[in-house]
Amino acid sequence: MKAHLDIEKLISDDLISNELDYERALVAERKLRLLSKESVHFKNLRIKLRRVIEKYENQEWSDVNNFDTDKLIEIDKYEEIAELERVFIENRKYSIREKLKDLDLTQGDLAVILGHKSKTHMSELINGIKPFTLKDLVIINRVLKIEIGLLIPVFLSKDDQLRLNEIVKVLDKPKVKLNLKDLIVS
Structure with missing residues (x-):
């Protein structure tokens, strides 16, 4: 199961295609609200994401009379899944940061280890804005000695x-x- 939303793809497609991705987009938007204080890049990403969210809401939520009990139950289920994914990503972030601290490493050092050049890209990975590759997570497991179950959603x-x-x-x-x-x- 994926535990992330590819925000850049969603923005480039200008489309949220289902309720689960909508809930994931809402979680990502809240995260970007906090990160936008650190970087203009995150602020611009948040603005674009909000536009896509609003478009979905106007298409899918314009007539509240179309919602029956089953639809509301489905929405609650997707909210819960998105929240569990958010908690997983936060726990992973905390585990990585704690291990970096224990090993006297910085996020920049981890970027070098993983072969990433951009500080912003590393921040996006750690904060769950962009997904880690499987290779990244295996390297983190091997180098930082973090249990794989804390890195990959199972x-x-x-x-x-x-x-x-x-x-x-x-x-x-x-x-x-x-x-x-x-x-x-x-």
């Missing part, structure tokens, strides 16, 4: 769990089981 939505449970039942292979420990997202 949770599944209930829908995915139900789908996988059904598939495992249909396969009828006793050795194949879905480990549900720590994989739950509402």
Whole structure:
């Protein structure tokens, strides 16, 4: 499951295509509000993101009479998923920053380790504005000795769990089981 929203792609496409990405965009917009105090780049990104959010709201939310109980339940589910993803990214950020501090390293040092040149890009990665590559996360795991489960989201939505449970039942292979420990997202 992705635990991020590719903000730059969303802005370049000028489109939010579903409620979950809308909720993720709202989380990203709040994060950018804080980061915009540090950088004009984040301020401009936030302005563009707000435009895309408003466009989605005008298209999808213009008639509140179209919302039934099922739609509201679905929206609540997506809000919860976006919040769990936000918490995951914040915990990852905290883990990385703490380990950097323990090792007397800076974010700039980590950028050099990962082969990134821009201080802004490194800040975007750490703050969850841009996604880390899998290679970045493996390097962080190896160099900083941070548990991989703190770096890569390993949770599944209930829908995915139900789908996988059904598939495992249909396969009828006793050795194949879905480990549900720590994989739950509402």
